[in-house]
Amino acid sequence: MSDFGLEITPRPDLPAIIARWQREISEPELQRGYLAILAAGDALGCWRWLLDLRRREELASPALTLWLDTSFFPQLVGRYVAPVRMAFLISPLRATQQQASVGLAGAVSAPSAAYGPEQSYQSGLFTDEAAAYHWLAQ
Template identity: 55%
Template sequence: MLAPGLTLVYRPDLGLVIARWQREVTPAELQSGYLAIRAAADEVHCSQWLLDLRRREDVIEPVVNAWFSREFAPSLRGRYAAPVRLAFLVSPLRAQQPVTAMVSAAEADCQRATFMDEAAAYAWLAS
């Protein structure tokens, strides 16, 4: 499943699915993107995801946030051998926004953290 404006790469050497949004996307495209990421992760049984939001202006989308917390995040609980970990990579400007509101989810569903530095995100995912 390919989502518009999104590139997906599995890095077996790092044990990561890397998703990079290349442009602004609509809420429907954003939901489609999350579903595509999950499908890619399912194919390789990968629970570590790097989500690069640096090219997106609006990293907080209320409609998608509600869908994420009600439907998507609960679908991640127990899906893989290890808990799902989401590392959100954002620009310094966006880091000042309440990015965690973008992905409200119970800690039991997935672990998440926000980073401005890609190396720090990789380190957190590897820990």
């Protein structure tokens, strides 16, 4: 499935959904993309998602962060048999910029251990796709 500059690929062998943004997109397209990922998760009963953000310039604007926190993430509460696991795949350059902006040390290759309201999701930032798959499979 490809729309909103996004390609969504089910990977039943992992099991996971792989969502790759193929181009720079607008914020409304990004929101529709997240909703398409949610719809794919529902259709497949899959709560493990790899979100490939390597082609995106900006990871999350303040407006997008607000939308995620107030509209998208609350929809995940109790939706699946386990909390949604979102592995965000970012470029090494973006990881370096992210670390500098929040004062982190070391490489981004482990989950960020971010948990949403009522533990409805877990997220991790990764620069290595194999490490992201390994974390999703746990």
